[in-house]
Amino acid sequence: MLTxxxxxxxxxxxxxxxxxxxxxxxxxxxxxxxLPSPRRRLSVMAKIxxxxxxxxxxxxxxxxxxxxxxxxxxxxxxTTSEIPTCLVLKFIKHLYSxxxxxxxxxxxxxxxxxxxxxxxxxxxxxxxxxxxxxxSRIVVSGLQHNGFLITKMVNGSSNVGHIGYARKLFxxxxxxxxxxxxxIIRSYSRSDMFGDVIEMYRSMRWAGVxxxxxxxxxxxxxxTELLDFxxxxxxxxxxxxxxxxxxxxxxxxxxxxxxxxxxxxxxxVVFNGxxxxxxxxxxxxISGFAQxxxxxxxxxxxxxxxxxxxxxxxxALVSILKAYTDVDDLEQGRSLHGCVIKMGLEHEPDLLISLxxxxxxxxxxxxxxxxxxxxxxxxVIMWNAMISGYAKNGHAEEAVNLFRDMILRNIxxxxxxxxxxxxxxAQVGSLELAQWMDDYVRKSKYESDIYVNTALIDxxxxxxxxxxxxxxxxxxxxxxxxxxxxMIMGYGLHGQGWEAINIYNAMKQARVCPxxxxxxxxxxxxxxxxxxxxGWELFNCMKDFGIEPRNEHYSSVVDLLGRAGYLDRAYAFIxxxxxxxxxxxxxxxxxxxxxxRHVKMGEYAANKLFSLDPYNIGHYVQLSNLxxxxxxxxxxxxxxxxxxxxxxxxxxxxxxxxxxGKLQAFHIGDKTHPRAEEIFxxxxxxxxxxxxxxxxxxxxxxxxxxxYEEKEENLSIHSERxxxxxxxxxxxxxxxxxxxxxxxxxxxxxxxxxxxxxLVAREIIVRDANRFHHFRDGxxxxxxxx
DNA sequence: TACTATGAAC
Numbered sequence: 001m002l003t004x005x006x007x008x009x010x011x012x013x014x015x016x017x018x019x020x021x022x023x024x025x026x027x028x029x030x031x032x033x034x035l036p037s038p039r040r041r042l043s044v045m046a047k048i049x050x051x052x053x054x055x056x057x058x059x060x061x062x063x064x065x066x067x068x069x070x071x072x073x074x075x076x077x078x079t080t081s082e083i084p085t086c087l088v089l090k091f092i093k094h095l096y097s098x099x100x101x102x103x104x105x106x107x108x109x110x111x112x113x114x115x116x117x118x119x120x121x122x123x124x125x126x127x128x129x130x131x132x133x134x135x136s137r138i139v140v141s142g143l144q145h146n147g148f149l150i151t152k153m154v155n156g157s158s159n160v161g162h163i164g165y166a167r168k169l170f171x172x173x174x175x176x177x178x179x180x181x182x183x184i185i186r187s188y189s190r191s192d193m194f195g196d197v198i199e200m201y202r203s204m205r206w207a208g209v210x211x212x213x214x215x216x217x218x219x220x221x222x223x224t225e226l227l228d229f230x231x232x233x234x235x236x237x238x239x240x241x242x243x244x245x246x247x248x249x250x251x252x253x254x255x256x257x258x259x260x261x262x263x264x265x266x267x268x269v270v271f272n273g274x275x276x277x278x279x280x281x282x283x284x285x286i287s288g289f290a291q292x293x294x295x296x297x298x299x300x301x302x303x304x305x306x307x308x309x310x311x312x313x314x315x316a317l318v319s320i321l322k323a324y325t326d327v328d329d330l331e332q333g334r335s336l337h338g339c340v341i342k343m344g345l346e347h348e349p350d351l352l353i354s355l356x357x358x359x360x361x362x363x364x365x366x367x368x369x370x371x372x373x374x375x376x377x378x379x380v381i382m383w384n385a386m387i388s389g390y391a392k393n394g395h396a397e398e399a400v401n402l403f404r405d406m407i408l409r410n411i412x413x414x415x416x417x418x419x420x421x422x423x424x425x426a427q428v429g430s431l432e433l434a435q436w437m438d439d440y441v442r443k444s445k446y447e448s449d450i451y452v453n454t455a456l457i458d459x460x461x462x463x464x465x466x467x468x469x470x471x472x473x474x475x476x477x478x479x480x481x482x483x484x485x486x487m488i489m490g491y492g493l494h495g496q497g498w499e500a501i502n503i504y505n506a507m508k509q510a511r512v513c514p515x516x517x518x519x520x521x522x523x524x525x526x527x528x529x530x531x532x533x534x535g536w537e538l539f540n541c542m543k544d545f546g547i548e549p550r551n552e553h554y555s556s557v558v559d560l561l562g563r564a565g566y567l568d569r570a571y572a573f574i575x576x577x578x579x580x581x582x583x584x585x586x587x588x589x590x591x592x593x594x595x596x597r598h599v600k601m602g603e604y605a606a607n608k609l610f611s612l613d614p615y616n617i618g619h620y621v622q623l624s625n626l627x628x629x630x631x632x633x634x635x636x637x638x639x640x641x642x643x644x645x646x647x648x649x650x651x652x653x654x655x656x657x658x659x660x661g662k663l664q665a666f667h668i669g670d671k672t673h674p675r676a677e678e679i680f681x682x683x684x685x686x687x688x689x690x691x692x693x694x695x696x697x698x699x700x701x702x703x704x705x706x707x708y709e710e711k712e713e714n715l716s717i718h719s720e721r722x723x724x725x726x727x728x729x730x731x732x733x734x735x736x737x738x739x740x741x742x743x744x745x746x747x748x749x750x751x752x753x754x755x756x757x758x759l760v761a762r763e764i765i766v767r768d769a770n771r772f773h774h775f776r777d778g779x780x781x782x783x784x785x786x
Numbered sequence: 787t788a789c790t791a792t793g794a795a796c
Contacts, residue, residue, distance in 0.1 A: 119787080151787060179787060186788070217790040252790045259791095280791040287792060318793040325794085353794045360795095384795035416795045423796095451796075 115149050122156040128165060131156050151183045158187030182214045189218040197222035213247045220253030224260045232257060252280045259288025279310045287319035295323040314348045321354040330362040349375060353382050360389025384416045391424035399424035418446050419455050426459035429740045429767060430658050434463040454483045461490030464738050464765045464772055481512050488521035494772045495782045497529025516547050523556035528771055535560045555584035562592020567601060583613045594626045602626045617648045655719035656740040659730045666722040682725040689759050690752060697748050718749050720766060728760060736763040744768050754780050
């Protein structure tokens with residue numbers, strides 16, 4: 001109060017200055033101007049100032065409304081219901097700036113002081129400032145103890161998103177009735193502050209006020225959100241005791257609550273007990289079934305619903321669709337789609353989005369796209385469904401193009417869009433694109449979004465620049481376990497096992513607890529670097545963190561041991577596994593047998609693989625290579641027959657290189673490029689120089705077919721070599737060449753590229769199917785460990 | 787004076 005008095009004194013002494021300042025705020029100056037002072041001391045205005053200051057903390061803000069001069073409606077009369085908000089506000093402003101506000105108010109008619117008038121003002125308010133002013137008027141009119149009006153005020157405050165103001169209003173009211181209690185409970189519910197809902201509910205009961213049929217829906221919703229089973233039981237008991245066993249709103253709340261808690265049986269009992277079922281009751285039980293993975297039950301319920309008076313709407317369908325999307329059930333989704341058409345709901349935008357999401361997730365990108373194209377104005381979520389659908393199904397370029405489209409059309413991407421696009425960029429593998437995307441993120445508001453940054457780290461690692469990945473990592477201030485793990489993975493991919501371990505140690509220092517994924521990254525980093533001892537130790541300390549190893553972890557260890565030549569240990573390790581060994585485990589053993597030419601064990605592993613994963617060509621090729629390296633030609637032929645029987649043919653190898661932002665693909669012996677002649681000249685030149693320095697091709701790999709490419713007499717025309725030659729003639733000396741290959745690099749090319757990097761003094765970065773190879777000055781970052 | 791259900795991206 002002291003502040004207010006000072007405030008008023010202050011302004012009455014500076015009365016002369018006032019006029020100029022008023023001009024100022026009227027002309028649109030946004031800095032809060034001082035309040036005009038009342039001409040008469042101790043006027044009504046002082047009270048108003050007080051209220052505004054108290055409830056808003058920014059009293060001057062209240063005076064920033066304009067167009068004051070146009071109000072000349074003193075003699076005009078409105079009934080309360082027809083007063084438009086703008087006029088009301090003009091009126092209030094006029095009232096406030098007038099020298100005799102109270103009198104003018106009276107002049108305007110009696111209706112302007114009634115509670116219905118204020119109720120209409122409150123209902124029309126769209127901003128906290130309006131409410132502040134109305135509240136001031138209420139206080140001035142002596143209506144501050146009117147429970148109805150204060151309830152309205154509380155509701156109004158929560159509608160404009162000001163829960164703190166609502167709470168202040170509530171706290172100042174001495175004896176809140178059930179309406180006011182409901183209003184404050186509702187306010188918390190609307191602000192998703194469910195803990196407070198329960199707290200207020202408790203206080204309400206403590207104050208001896210009985211909850212009514214409007215109280216329980218909010219309380220039940222809060223129980224649903226908090227997933228507090230103990231509380232649920234208590235509240236259910238109270239519902240029972242207060243006699244709301246047949247109130248459909250309350251009972252609907254209970255159905256939803258039990259369904260969300262996973263107690264679908266209880267939900268069903270409550271639902272069956274309802275004799276008056278509304279759309280909401282049906283939707284609650286249907287989505288309950290859908291969320292609990294009982295899609296068939298949900299659909300049956302939906303069909304039942306269609307035979308009732310409750311007109312089914314699309315909401316229930318959305319939750320059933322979601323259930324199908326979650327389990328990739330395209331067939332059921334399709335039949336539901338038919339249902340949607342039969343019901344004439346196929347133009348409902350939200351259903352279209354759900355359908356598109358289903359089709360996109362199940363790989364039917366074209367169908368999803370047709371929905372997308374059908375929509376007049378697809379929203380962000382629709383764009384996101386398309387972008388991530390494309391990215392997930394190997395159409396990464398399409399995803400990026402869609403993102404560009406989106407920007408061109410001025411549709412604001414959200415963090416999910418950005419993240420999905422970054423993931424797509426990672427798949428494309430172009431560093432230039434990666435940098436473009438990074439730039440975009442830096443300029444957007446998602447610069448410090450941890451999910452986006454995690455995706456960026458992964459993207460840079462996959463696009464060949466572990467340094468850039470590290471830069472993003474260093475610039476992210478809050479690091480969670482996923483971000484740390486992404487960085488560890490990145491180092492692993494580039495064969496920098498020690499860096500990965502350093503990061504892991506730093507992570508522990510930062511008191512971030514590793515998870516299963518962290519260890520997958522660490523173990524694969526050890527694999528790619530040949531750190532057998534370290535990998536083994538890391539595997540063994542997983543249990544210290546309470547992490548149960550999965551197949552991925554076991555296969556890493558098998559790989560680690562097997563590659564280092566400890567085949568028997570690897571085999572014994574598999575036998576001791578507490579879970580059934582999967583494809584990755586036997587695959588690791590087979591490839592280790594391949595390296596060390598252990599035919600017997602390799603055959604054993606291959607047979608396991610053939611029964612677990614019969615249509616994966618890789619296993620057959622591996623076995624065939626194993627036989628070939630042991631010169632068991634009959635068996636090689638036998639494997640070939642097996643492959644033919646299964647109708648499997650080998651993947652064609654190709655390499656990509658990006659020159660000036662354009663991706664160029666080359667197949668083996670590819671002469672289709674316009675500059676093919678120059679390319680092959682360059683290849684021959686390279687070949688000559690290799691011979692000069694004494695390079696001897698490993699002819700073995702022709703037999704081995706290690707990289708799955710067709711058997712060729714001339715190893716120098718493997719696709720990565722052509723890409724390198726093209727890169728050399730198309731870029732300035734010293735430029736780093738970045739190549740992506742769909743298969744593993746063959747040992748011959750690997751050795752040749754090492755030398756080439758030295759001969760042409762270039763860094764050559766090759767991303768093969770497994771990892772990155774950085775060739776520089778005659779060496780490869782993988783240390784021949786791949 | 788007012789109430790409950792629901793979903794799409796990751």
